[in-house]
Amino acid sequence: MSEIHNFVILGGSGAGLNIAHSFLRYIEPELKKLGETHHVYIVDSSTHFFWNTGSPRSMVSDTLLPADNLFMPIADGFTSYDPSVYSIIHGKVESWDTASREVAIKLADSQNIQTLRYHALVLATGVRTPSPATSLHGDHAITKAALADLNNKIASATSVIVCGGGPTGVEAAGEIGHFLNGSAWWFYSRPTNPRAKVTLITNSNKLLPVLSEPLARQAEIFLNKVGVDVVYNVSVVSSAIDTDGKTTVNLSDGRQWTVDVYIPASGTTPNSEYVPANLKNNRGYVKTDATTLRANVSAGPRVYVAGDVGDHSRGGFHNLYAAIPVLVTNIKRDLLAAATASPDGVDVKLEGPDRLFTPNTSESQAVPIGPRGVGAVNGWGLPSFLIWLLKGRDYMIGNIPRTVNGNNAPIP
Ligand SMILES: Cc1cc2nc3c(=O)[nH]c(=O)nc-3n(C[C@H](O)[C@H](O)[C@H](O)COP(=O)(O)OP(=O)(O)OC[C@H]3O[C@@H](n4cnc5c(N)ncnc54)[C@H](O)[C@@H]3O)c2cc1C
Structure with a gap:
């Protein structure tokens, strides 16, 4: 042989x-x-x-x-x-x-x-x-446990910070906002009775680097509709889990926030x-x-x-x-x-x-944001319902x- x-x-x-x-x-x-x-x-x-x-x-x-x-x-x-x-x-x-x-x-x-x-x-x-909830960090059991841990924390959360203005951060903030706060009625820009303060922090002056400025602005409007606020030009300098399970986050502008859930999603x-x-x-x-x-x-x-x-x-x-x-x-x-x-x-x-x-x-990317979404294929912007149909559905x-x-x- x-x-x-x-x-x-x-x-x-x-x-x-x-x-x-x-x-x-x-x-x-x-x-x-x-x-x-x-x-x-x-x-x-x-x-x-x-x-x-x-x-x-x-x-x-x-x-x-x-x-x-x-x-x-x-x-x-x-x-x-x-x-x-x-x-x-x-x-x-x-x-x-x-x-x-x-x-x-x-x-x-x-x-x-x-x-x-x-x-x-x-x-x-x-x-x-x-x-480890968004990518493998060794065996899949680590990721499974990280997802279960977030499920537990998010269920009762009243304050959430997601750090990162790329698709993972925007999608996570959109899903969390929609789950905790629901979605604004047709003519409203925000939910009337939000359960949680959900904040998306980005160190850039624009969301979603791959997509155009108008689509990035549309993404912020859709985030607002599920009760998510966007903070631009700020980064998270450090974070530490407190004894009560909350997380204290130090921001580059000197502010310090303590939240029920912190999700790092940048880089x-x-x-x-x-x-x-x-x-x-x-x-x-x-x-x-x-x-x-x-x-x-x-x-x-x-x-x-x-x-x-x-x-x-x-x-x-x-x-x-x-x-x-x-x-x-x-x-x-x-x-x-x-x-x-x-x-x-x-x-x-x-x-x-x-x-x-x-x-x-x-310019090609599809980003669901709760029940809506933004995206483009080969530079052609796609309507929100199509983003949901292509990706957001499942x-x-x-x-x-x-x-x-x-x-x-x-x-x-
Ligand atoms: C949260 C998230 C959402 C995404 N959503 C989309 C999307 O909607 N559309 C899209 O087009 N792309 C998306 N992407 C990007 C897409 O997932 C990646 O482009 C794709 O997975 C890259 O595949 P890969 O095989 O190169 O590497 P990976 O998928 O990163 O896989 C690497 C593999 O290598 C293994 N590995 C790593 N280090 C070692 C080691 N030292 N020894 C042995 N094994 C090792 C890992 O366990 C893993 O199985 C997303 C990425 C993330 C993180």
Whole structure:
């Protein structure tokens, strides 16, 4: 039997899962015809995929969108494949040695370190938000507990601060405002009898950086309609949980507020601690050839960057879905070339042109705000009811099985 080549994917979310399915369905069979044996490893610190898109609603109450509906075991998506060609490793990638072409993984069950050698490597470990309620911070149980904790606190809250004027902050504030305060009548700008003071704080002079000024203003009007006030040009300097469970928040303008619930929703941190410093930009994102989506050449051959962890990424699924076909095409080219290379592996010759990625820089985003919403596709503003229909209705949870099962995995 020929040597087994490990195709290792770090991160089993939107990016990693799509690549895994494309590889198993379309690339591995072609390599097999050449007499090459490959084994796919999907490494993730969570056993379950998490649909973070739905978290702004699930954090408010299980009655609106049960948190259980946002998770699906990664393993469930792979049962149709021959078990001898893939493995799912539940563990956290701790380090990456580009010289020996190995990654070190801390296994969740035993806490032992497993080293895994790779023939090809995909970095797809994404980013995390400040709150574990809105992104995975290790195993999915941590996120589930964070969502349940917020459900409990929000149920009786009379004061809430959400920090962050991006879509997560705006959606969370909208959901909380709608749940606690209801919605203003047709000709009113605010609910007449609000239960809670809900405040959205942003350090910018505008909400929703991706969307135009008029849509951002419309977002504030819709927030007001569910009893949310917006404070601009202020940031949260620090926060501390008090002994009574409330949170005291210190603001950059010197004010100090104590609230029942504080939700930090500004900014993201790339999950790239395991990546050597020379392969990251100064914000921690992995340096990526923005057209071929291969990692920087100093990472070595057959290393790819997928999804939000790359410095090429603008975030969001529409950019992800545009990038995956490019990635799998270039992965297939490289692996076929490696399979036909001389035994020393040096003279790998790539035939034909690479497939190139063009980012979508248009104004495209959908932001539900309670029963309403703002958004645009390719620069065209969408009416509020369409945002509700497309996203606000159920936060698109139908995409969870589609992603885990790889229904949309592209043909390279
Ligand atoms: C609250 C929220 C709402 C969003 N809503 C939308 C939306 O409505 N529309 C839209 O288009 N986009 C939305 N996004 C963005 C979208 O979720 C991301 O673009 C997408 O999830 C990126 O996928 P990814 O595979 O690159 O990374 P991620 O989804 O971030 O997944 C990374 C995976 O890597 C794993 N991982 C991380 N570090 C390690 C490690 N060291 N070892 C092992 N495993 C690791 C994680 O457990 C995770 O499974 C939202 C994001 C957030 C946070």
